[in-house]
Amino acid sequence: MNSTKRNKLEAKGWKLGDAQDFLALSDEEMAFIEMKLALSRELKARRLHKHLSQAGFARRINSSQSRVAKMEAGDASVSMDLLIRSLLALGASRKELARFIEQSKRRVA
Amino acid sequence: MNSTKRNKLEAKGWKLGDAQDFLALSDEEMAFIEMKLALSRELKARRLHKHLSQAGFARRINSSQSRVAKMEAGDASVSMDLLIRSLLALGASRKELARFIEQSKRRVA
DNA sequence: TGACTATATGTCATATCTGACATATAGTCT
């Protein structure tokens, strides 16, 4: 991972391990973050596809516009639980969720 | 869902919606719980396969034996985040995680 | 029997997540 990428993650509030050389990051840590970011991207795509505003969607899932924005921005304060429950609420199937997770190895930018 | 199944879930601390007839449960709610239970089963299977005790595994992931027991028991106090991070720590790949999620539609008992 | 190991279960202080709110930014329309 280059430092640009790292900076982007840290700007979103991610606390990235205590790796000494400041660049290394465990594969597991990275995989987990990438999964969340993938779910976050899919969430936004699905919401837009349904022509829902963040506020409208928030109402549906008893959340708030600001939290939906954070979910879609890949904010570190958002749990996997919330991302998955939100995707399910948008009609995502297990199969689709599985695909998002399997294919999550993507660029962060 | 029959009431036996529901009782088993409620015994583990799951708060199952407010469905009026006490049997109906949203597909999304059910899918989410089943995913967690599937991950929980896989976690136990992988740990045993590696001949690790709950205490030994807990040490590895900076957790505690009791929390590992709860993870494997499908306790409602365990988050998806923790389950997934734990599986990654046991060496599960994205592909495997995806499979567990896709195939999570299984019996609860 | 007792010692040891593994797992289960309940509790709790603290850490983390969440919805809500305020406010900022940006685009569109009249």
Add this chain to the structure above:
DNA sequence: AGACTATATGTCAGATATGACATATAGTCA
């Protein structure tokens, strides 16, 4: 310009999850 809509971002009180601990249960071995 001002009004309106959508999204972003920071903060925070309350809710939920967490590791740690105590303790229970059950199996094995000598």
